[in-house]
Amino acid sequence: MSLKKLDFSILQQCMHCGMCLPSCPTYDTTKRERNSPRGRIALMRAVATDEIPLSQSFADEMSFCLGCLACQSACPAAVDYATLFETSRAEIEATGVSVSAPRRLLRFLTLDLLFTRPRFLRVVGKLLRFYQVSGAENLVRKILPKRLRELERQTPRMAAQFSNDLIDPVESGDGSSKKVALLTGCVQDLVFSQVNRDTADVLLANSCEVHTPSVQPCCGSIHSHNGEPGMARENASRLLDLLPPQDFDAIISNAGGCGSHLRHFSKLLPNEPRAALWDAKVRDVHEFLAEIEVRSPDVAPFEEEKRVTYHDSCHLAHGQKVTLEPRQVIDLIPGIERVDLSESDWCCGSAGVYSLTQPEQSQLLLERKLGHIRATGAEILLTANPGCVLQIQNEMPELKIMNPVSLLAQAYRNESKKL
Amino acid sequence: MIDALTALLGAENVLTAKEDLVPYSFDGTATFRELPVAVVFPRTTEEVARCVKICREHQTPIITRGSGTGLSGGTVPTPGAIVLCLVHMTKIVEIDPANLTLRAEPGAITADIDAAAAEHGLFYPPDPGSMKISTIGGNVAENSGGLRGLKYGVTRDYVMAVTVVLPDGEVATFGNACVKDVAGYSMKDVFIGSEGTLGIITEVLLKLLPRPEARRTMLATFSSMEAAAETVSAIIAARIIPCTLEFLDQMTIRCVEDYTKMGLPTDCAALLLMETDGHPAAVEDEANRMAAIARSHGAMEVMTAADEAESLKLASARRSAFASLARVRPTTILEDVTVPRSHLAEMVTFIAETAAKLELTVGTFGHMGDGNLHPTFLTDERDEEEMKRVHQALDLIVSKTLSLGGTITGEHGVGLAKKMWLRDQLGDASLNLMKKFKETIDPDCLLNPHKIFD
Numbered sequence: 001m002s003l004k005k006l007d008f009s010i011l012q013q014c015m016h017c018g019m020c021l022p023s024c025p026t027y028d029t030t031k032r033e034r035n036s037p038r039g040r041i042a043l044m045r046a047v048a049t050d051e052i053p054l055s056q057s058f059a060d061e062m063s064f065c066l067g068c069l070a071c072q073s074a075c076p077a078a079v080d081y082a083t084l085f086e087t088s089r090a091e092i093e094a095t096g097v098s099v100s101a102p103r104r105l106l107r108f109l110t111l112d113l114l115f116t117r118p119r120f121l122r123v124v125g126k127l128l129r130f131y132q133v134s135g136a137e138n139l140v141r142k143i144l145p146k147r148l149r150e151l152e153r154q155t156p157r158m159a160a161q162f163s164n165d166l167i168d169p170v171e172s173g174d175g176s177s178k179k180v181a182l183l184t185g186c187v188q189d190l191v192f193s194q195v196n197r198d199t200a201d202v203l204l205a206n207s208c209e210v211h212t213p214s215v216q217p218c219c220g221s222i223h224s225h226n227g228e229p230g231m232a233r234e235n236a237s238r239l240l241d242l243l244p245p246q247d248f249d250a251i252i253s254n255a256g257g258c259g260s261h262l263r264h265f266s267k268l269l270p271n272e273p274r275a276a277l278w279d280a281k282v283r284d285v286h287e288f289l290a291e292i293e294v295r296s297p298d299v300a301p302f303e304e305e306k307r308v309t310y311h312d313s314c315h316l317a318h319g320q321k322v323t324l325e326p327r328q329v330i331d332l333i334p335g336i337e338r339v340d341l342s343e344s345d346w347c348c349g350s351a352g353v354y355s356l357t358q359p360e361q362s363q364l365l366l367e368r369k370l371g372h373i374r375a376t377g378a379e380i381l382l383t384a385n386p387g388c389v390l391q392i393q394n395e396m397p398e399l400k401i402m403n404p405v406s407l408l409a410q411a412y413r414n415e416s417k418k419l
Numbered sequence: 420m421i422d423a424l425t426a427l428l429g430a431e432n433v434l435t436a437k438e439d440l441v442p443y444s445f446d447g448t449a450t451f452r453e454l455p456v457a458v459v460f461p462r463t464t465e466e467v468a469r470c471v472k473i474c475r476e477h478q479t480p481i482i483t484r485g486s487g488t489g490l491s492g493g494t495v496p497t498p499g500a501i502v503l504c505l506v507h508m509t510k511i512v513e514i515d516p517a518n519l520t521l522r523a524e525p526g527a528i529t530a531d532i533d534a535a536a537a538e539h540g541l542f543y544p545p546d547p548g549s550m551k552i553s554t555i556g557g558n559v560a561e562n563s564g565g566l567r568g569l570k571y572g573v574t575r576d577y578v579m580a581v582t583v584v585l586p587d588g589e590v591a592t593f594g595n596a597c598v599k600d601v602a603g604y605s606m607k608d609v610f611i612g613s614e615g616t617l618g619i620i621t622e623v624l625l626k627l628l629p630r631p632e633a634r635r636t637m638l639a640t641f642s643s644m645e646a647a648a649e650t651v652s653a654i655i656a657a658r659i660i661p662c663t664l665e666f667l668d669q670m671t672i673r674c675v676e677d678y679t680k681m682g683l684p685t686d687c688a689a690l691l692l693m694e695t696d697g698h699p700a701a702v703e704d705e706a707n708r709m710a711a712i713a714r715s716h717g718a719m720e721v722m723t724a725a726d727e728a729e730s731l732k733l734a735s736a737r738r739s740a741f742a743s744l745a746r747v748r749p750t751t752i753l754e755d756v757t758v759p760r761s762h763l764a765e766m767v768t769f770i771a772e773t774a775a776k777l778e779l780t781v782g783t784f785g786h787m788g789d790g791n792l793h794p795t796f797l798t799d800e801r802d803e804e805e806m807k808r809v810h811q812a813l814d815l816i817v818s819k820t821l822s823l824g825g826t827i828t829g830e831h832g833v834g835l836a837k838k839m840w841l842r843d844q845l846g847d848a849s850l851n852l853m854k855k856f857k858e859t860i861d862p863d864c865l866l867n868p869h870k871i872f873d
Contacts (some may be wrong), residue, residue, distance in 0.1 A: 012749035012800070017447045018488040021552045022528075031460075031506045032439070033487070040444030046441045057438040076742030077751070 001229055002091045003048040006083075011048060013079045014041045020071035025347050026064055034061055037071035037081060037373035044088055052144055054091060059098040062088045064361065066354055067225060068347040069170035069260075069318035082260075082319070083267070111228050115186060116235065122162055125190040129158035154355065156191045156390050163189045164214035166197040178245035178292070181243045181251045183262070186218050187386040188255050195386075198409035199254045199285050205412045206294055213242055219253075220268075221261035225352050228415045229268070236265045237272070246280040254285045254405060257352065260319025284316060285405050286384065290325040297411035300335025307337045309378035310404070311369070311392070312345040313385030326384055326404045333411050342372045351393035366395055373399070382407060420477040424459050424501075427469055432460040432507075443484070443502045447549070448492040449752050451835055452798055455482065455496040462507045462726055464582060464590055464621040470503060471619065471865075473586035480868045483615040485526060485554030489561060491834030493614045497869050503619065505556055511535050512622070518596050519627045520579060525556025525620050532625070540861065541627040544571035547830070556620045562612030564830030566737075569788030570662045573830065577626045583610055583618035586861040596624060609856070614832050615867040617860050630694035634662075635706040636730035639713040639721045640687040644668065646717040647689035648764035651787050653712045654693075655760075659705050661696035664788030665737045667738045668767055671782035671795075674743040677738055687719055688870060691739040691787065694730075740784040741795065748780065748797035752809060756820040757829030760790040766823065770794045773815050777808045791829035817843070833871045841872055 003011075020037040033039035040061060046052040051168050065085060072081050092098060114121050131137055132155075144152055163184040180203055183197045200210045220235035241250060253259035262282045266275040283291070310327055317323045323345065330338050349355060349365030369392065373381055380400045383389060389401050425433045435457045436442065444454045456479070461467045474481050480500035487494050497500055497726035508524035511532060515521070516539050523532060529550040533543040546565035547553055553563070559581060564573045569759060580594030594600065610618055641647040644666075651664055667675065667690040676683045683690065691713070695705040710721045724730040745751045758766045767783050770792070774781035785792040794816060796809050817840045818829055827833070827840045842850050857864070 008801075009749045009799070015443055015447070015449060015745060015751050016487075018486050018549060020554050032434070033442035034439055036442070042442045042445070043438060052437055052441060055438065057436065062440065073780075076739075077745035180839060 001087050003044050003087055006087050007205060010080050010083060011045045013042060013077055013211060014038060015077050019076055020074045023070040023074035025066060029361060029364060031365050035064060040065060041084060044084055054095055054097060056097055056330045059092045059150060061137050062092060063357055066347050066351040068314035068351060080303060085223050090229050093227035111223055111226060111231060115222050116231060118215050118217055121186060125158050154394060158190055159193045161193060163193045163196040166193055167212045169214055170211055171200060171204060172209040174206045174263055175207060177207045178249045179209045181248045182210050182212040183253045184212060184216055185255045187260050192386050195254060195403045195406055198406040201409045201412060219262050221257045221258050224261055233268055236268050239272050240278060245274055245281045250283045250288050251281045252283055252285050252288055254403060256313030256316030257387055259284045260315035275400045284320055284322045286326040286329050287322045290328050294329060296332040297415055299411060301333060301336060301407050301410035301414060305335050305337060306380055307339060307378045308380040308382050309339050309341040309376040310344060311341055311381055311383040313383055313388050314347050316384055317345040330382060330404050333407055339376045339378060341376055348388050348391050350387040355391060366391060370396055420473060420479060421457055424470060428459055428461060428466060434458040444489040444496060446492065446494040448490055448836055449750055451492040453496045453498060455500055458502040458504055460504050460507050467584045467619055467621050468588050468590055471584055474501060475588060475865060477632045478863060480865050482867055483619045485557035486552045488549040488826050489558055490831040491836040493832050493834035493870055495835060514539055520596050521625045521627055522859040523555050523623055526555060527555045529553045529555055529558055536627050537630060540630050542630040543625060543627055545577060547576045555623055559620055559623055560613060560615050561613055561832045567662050568786055569664060570660045577625060578607060578611050579626050580624035581607050581610050581620050582622035583620055583715060585618050586866050590743040600764045614834060614870055616857060616870055633699040633702040634694060634696040635702050636733045637693045637721060638733040638736060638835055639690040639691045639704060639718040640684055641718055642687060642766045644689045644767045648690045650691060650713050650716040653716055654709055657708060657712060659709060661693050662696045663692060665692040666784060666787040667740055668783045671744060671784045674747060674782055676738055678743040678746060681736060692734060708865040744782045744795045744797060748799055750798045750800040752796040752798060754794045755791060755829045755831045756816055756819055756825060756827060757791040758823045758825035762823040763787055763790050766792060769819050770816055773812050777812050779808055779812055832872050835870060838872055
């Protein structure tokens with residue numbers, strides 16, 4: 001895939017009106033056009049028409065872009081920025097302008113090795129877990145140099161049990177009327193496996209038969225986002241084989257970043273007849289719950305009333321345009337007061353591996369987000385993407401952060417306790 | 420020259436790399452492109468003045484730019500020019516509730532100015548479509564309009580004073596906070612709408628109004644554009660001045676419905692969005708009378724918003740007009756010819772017929788209250804033959820506009836996009852006087868050269 005081979009009308013669709021500028025977190029920081037969506041599109045167009053070479057400077061710009069897709073929500077002309085952005089990153093990788101040995105090794109270890117082999121990923125997850133609970137972690141932290149120590153600190157805490165330990169391949173309740181597939185994700189599976197359990201519980205409580213294959217390939221979002229469309233295609237094909245879309249009423253994702261990618265398999269695999277049906281069946285769990293008119297729980301999730309606020313993950317709000325549904329789900333739950341978060345759909349700086357590749361800008365966005373969260377006075381932050389949870393929790397360990405679906409699951413659980 | 424500018428502003432405020440310049444080679448206008456030699460970001464009036472002096476020494480033209488949302492090519496660089504970008508001068512310096520004024524730097528965002536006024540219960544009425552990102556300096560330089568023209572006028576009506584860096588690097592302030600001021604020529608009015616060709620605006624003093632307490636929104640559909648136009652005339656004859664009277668033609672309605680699925684009747688020929696604001700009792704009375712007038716003039720349906728949320732929903736039909744059209748084809752050419760209100764229906768029909776004759780796709784929407792139309796051609800700039808027909812259509816539309824006593828541009832400015840028609844509208848005497856004016860103030864033609872006229 002390259003910018004030159006891309007359908008030129010996708011680039012042309014940008015009429016450079018500038019309506020994207022106020023939505024772009026990097027333009028907001030620098031006020032420079034090249035750091036804005038329309039500026040980046042102008043650079044892509046210049047690469048496509050040979051006005052500029054595909055330079056290191058171009059690569060740096062594409063790395064500086066969060067890929068938060070807030071510009072897509074703001075764009076009056078429906079420019080497909082996601083495709084432009086992923087094509088640019090893929091071309092940068094293919095031409096090797098930003099190649100360095102350590103970068104290549106890191107990409108090989110993560111993209112090639114870890115995120116294409118779910119079983120191996122879990123083994124690594126178990127080892128990490130051992131490292132974190134055995135005390136080795138504390139020892140290592142003492143001896144690491146400062147920069148590595150800061151990076152190490154960002155390593156997420158592995159869960160004691162992964163999704164396959166918590167969820168049977170097929171679960172159903174009384175009178176299940178809908179058959180759904182549950183995608184457990186990668187980070188969600190290793191770090192937030194309880195969110196997957198909660199998702200299954202909520203679906204079961206709403207008359208679904210839930211199919212959760214115990215070993216699932218990565219959805220390929222991380223590959224697509226980081227310029228490796230080949231690996232993304234391979235993962236997509238494996239998912240289609242594992243969960244044929246014709247067998248399910250819906251395919252459920254509970255991670256914003258995955259869902260945004262999962263809906264576009266037909267673009268990734270234009271010659272795959274099942275892809276369009278797959279795309280049509282993918283749902284964010286909150287969207288699905290709103291669609292099937294989720295049952296309102298009778299009791300509150302906590303003994304006391306709690307004030308909560310909701311942070312939109314970029315790829316749920318801008319990538320999937322799901323903004324109302326999570327709020328509707330939250331508002332159904334008794335004993336919960338939801339207050340609005342300012343700039344709730346502004347990126348928190350997590351953006352995949354952005355906190356590693358662009359630590360300064362990431363930190364700036366994180367602090368802005370934390371300021372708004374503190375201003376709400378909320379005791380619980382609700383959000384539906386594991387990346388955001390890790391990013392915010394790292395800096396605000398005292399804050400309780402939950403997926404809305406987990407809050408709902410907790411309320412349902414309290415119902416059965418009361419009986 | 421670059422060294423001198425770098426010494427003055429610091430390296431981080433002078434861009435010269437090609438990757439940095441490409442994004443400054445265009446503005447919000449379709450098809451115009453030219454690379455600048457550098458982009459500079461001054462942060463004070465003093466720095467702007469010194470930049471001008473440096474450029475003057477080197478006889479380098481200066482293109483002043485804000486957020487680059489202009490729709491007439493006004494901030495597209497000319498060959499060899501530098502872009503002087505004022506996006507770092509964003510301060511709202513003061514709000515004076517006693518004198519109802521607001522002082523701001525040129526890079527302040529239009530929407531932020533109204534939001535700052537709102538905190539004091541005050542109101543800055545001009546609301547150009549790009550107000551979320553457009554800068555006040557750009558608005559003043561282009562004399563921008565918006566949806567509220569009929570009742571509230573345009574940017575010019577709210578400018579009390581401007582501070583300007585002149586082409587020789589001197590700094591002058593024209594106007595003041597006095598409502599009445601007849602001391603000499605009204606020089607501030609020369610700079611308002613001068614499109615960056617006479618001076619660089621580095622501060623503005625704006626007039627504010629009390630914020631209207633209530634607002635009511637209505638949407639009416641009609642089977643002909645004439646019926647909608649007659650409704651508007653009848654409303655004004657009934658001595659009601661609504662704050663908004665916006666229309667969409669059939670093509671635009673269909674595109675809006677395709678995009679928003681809000682349930683608009685796609686068989687109607689015209690849609691009218693009407694808004695009245697002011698004292699709650701007056702608003703209530705006017706809204707009822709406007710709805711009645713629309714019905715008695717053949718409206719197919721009249722919807723009145725019950726609350727603010729419904730108002731926003733109805734207004735979204737108009738707000739999404741441009742977006743809905745822009746999705747259809749790769750290139751969107753937005754025009755803004757304006758005719759006296761009484762000729763609006765005739766003009767809309769002429770545009771539709773011209774487009775049909777030349778086999779082009781056009782949607783027209785705009786401001787029915789003030790006769791300002793936005794014929795929007797949906798095309799593809801790579802198709803030279805079709806672009807030729809677009810230009811043919813534009814020529815015909817301009818001739819018709821002028822024959823009806825209209826203007827080639829109601830609110831976007833002349834810039835590069837419309838200068839070929841300016842003489843047709845103004846005639847030799849007016850245009851030559853304008854040119855003399857430009858030569859007097861900017862003899863070396865350093866500020867935004869070749870814009871408005873050659």
